[in-house]
Amino acid sequence: MSLLTVENIRAGYGDVDILNGVQMRVDRGEIVVIIGPNGAGKSTVMKTIFGLVKVREGRIVFEDKEITNLRPDQVVRAGLCYVPQEKNVFPTLTVEENLEMGAFIRNDDFSKELQKVYELFPAMYEKRRQPAGALSGGQRQMVAMGRALMLDPRLILLDEPTAGLAPAIVDLMFDNIQKINGLGVSILMVEQNAKQALAMSHRGYVLATGRNRFEDTGRNLLANREVAEMFLGG
Structure with a gap:
């Protein structure tokens, strides 16, 4: 059974929709990665799940409880933490x-x-x-x-955890993320180092213009020629 389910959400800023029917899930114990070009809505997904951006349509369910448009402090109390970039x-x-x-x-x-x-x-x-x-x-x-781990969460949202870090530190950060997952914490992560992130993930989503473009295991997305050419630099 899924730990987190995002069902056809439409959300954005002001009158502009950034997300146009996005769907995704995180199962217990998984590392799930969201990749895509700049402006695809990746970070907006994270903020919407955490209650920082309002959902206009659709719903978000965490551990069988609907958390759509709850305040961030309520989301935290439910067992979900967010680490912004x-x-x-x-x-x-x-x-x-x-x-x-x-x-x-x-x-x-x-x-x-x-x-x-x-x-x-x-x-x-x-x-x-x-x-x-x-x-x-x-x-x-x-x-x-x-700090997120201090609440003993079931799920952590990581938004670009390796952004701006030196290559050696990037490798260390990915090791740390796997260690956190090894503690039984599920992870939903937006990451610019897409190849490394997919290589360590259970599943991944590719977003483009606020919509789902691809969904598969990390390994299969890495092997997908269209994904590689369009989103992974060939």
Whole structure:
């Protein structure tokens, strides 16, 4: 049974529709990747799921509960977290304070989750007393993902997690994403490094002009000549 289902959603900004009947799903334990050209609506899908963009038509279901147009804080409480591409840390707070902010809706002891994050990202433990704004781009991304994990979510939305990172850090980030998935967390990810993302994904979606263009396993999308020529650089 699907963990997340996006059913024929139409959404956008102002009077302009960016998404025109997009459909997708994430099953439990999956890594699902969304790729496509600039302006295809990839990030808008993420924001719409998280309640930052209003759905005009269609619906979004998470764990058999409709979450269409819920506020972001309500979506978080349902067990779904979102890591945006930019402005994803509190720069003046320390690394540890950023992580603690991730547990803002919890009233119980979250020390186990904090320990889990430090085990996953050892460099974050070493820098836990430093302001997050003083970290490199890759380190800030780790803090943002770690903060999402503090809520023990069932699904994390990652919007361009490797954008602007050096190639060696990109590889590390993909390793970290697989480790998070190995903890039992499902992942829906928008990613510009499409070939690497599809290679590690269970399934993928290709969007174009706010519509579904292709859907298949990551391996099959990589092997699809039309997808390669149009969206993967040949």
